[in-house]
Amino acid sequence: MGMFKVLVSEILEETDHIKSFKLVRADGRGFDPYPAGAHIDIVGPTQVVRQYSLCSPPYDLDAYVVAVKREPESRGGSAALHDRLEVGSELEISAPRNLMQVAGSADRHVLVAAGIGVTPMISMAYQLQREGKPFELHYFARSRELAAFTDLLEERCGFGEKVRFHFGIPRDGQPAVLREILGGLTGASHVYTCGPEGFMDRVLSLAGPVLGEDNVHIEHFQAGEPADTSGDAAFEVELDSGEVFEIPADRSIVEVLQENGVPVDTSCKEGICGTCVMGVLEGEPEHRDNCLSASEKKANDQIATCVSRARSARLMLELF
């Protein structure tokens, strides 16, 4: 995976627990164009690698902005970024990758975020605003004090009434609010959601039946529930080069390929970032990831090799 050096050029305390970091290229050049909703890998001061969504305007190629929430259980990831970075610190980052993108055409784009999940939505809202497309951004947070980027969203970004805040809605009150938000959607509408898993499940369960799962776009920050591995068995992977590898019941595809010198990139190793995805030429995968969409899983022509396995005795794979 291509990595490059950046410098921290600005740090803002968005809330007590969230800081935003503006990053510029260390070589003074601009960044390459990328689609809204992308995320990058950041190698932190303790060499821990984490993925963060870009929340700056995707057409501003002078700088990236990421927002980092200090996780209470952090042992070197978000805590190290909060405590050890200062303006001028150097970091290594990857090029942006996209798992969630703005749909090409829609009669309405509805962005629904909870908590720190608002970050990719801000970038997507910037793009929709610039293209003059109909959108609204709904932001759920426990309170105004805990919500990041309220000033930006209310004033500086120019989204106006397209931004609606939903503060302090208890979990059992969320379905009613979501039903109201999603009312009037058609099969040509697209909904995008990012936040805690339970929140995204609620959005999917309400929007999916109206729009179809392909029109509900989800950005996961966490791996899904651990798979039941008790029935796992060995299977074979054949590469398009003709090499064949046995994948034992207790090893992942990517582990076996990497130790045999096959250059598969990885990042999260939990099925959320999409870095290790390979093409499936033959055989049937058993998908266990949170990075491929429902329709991509149904198509069975890609596999996240860090977590997913095979239903068939052999998979033929190709490197992307």
Ligand code: FES
């Ligand atoms: S390495 Fe992130 S999905 Fe496999």
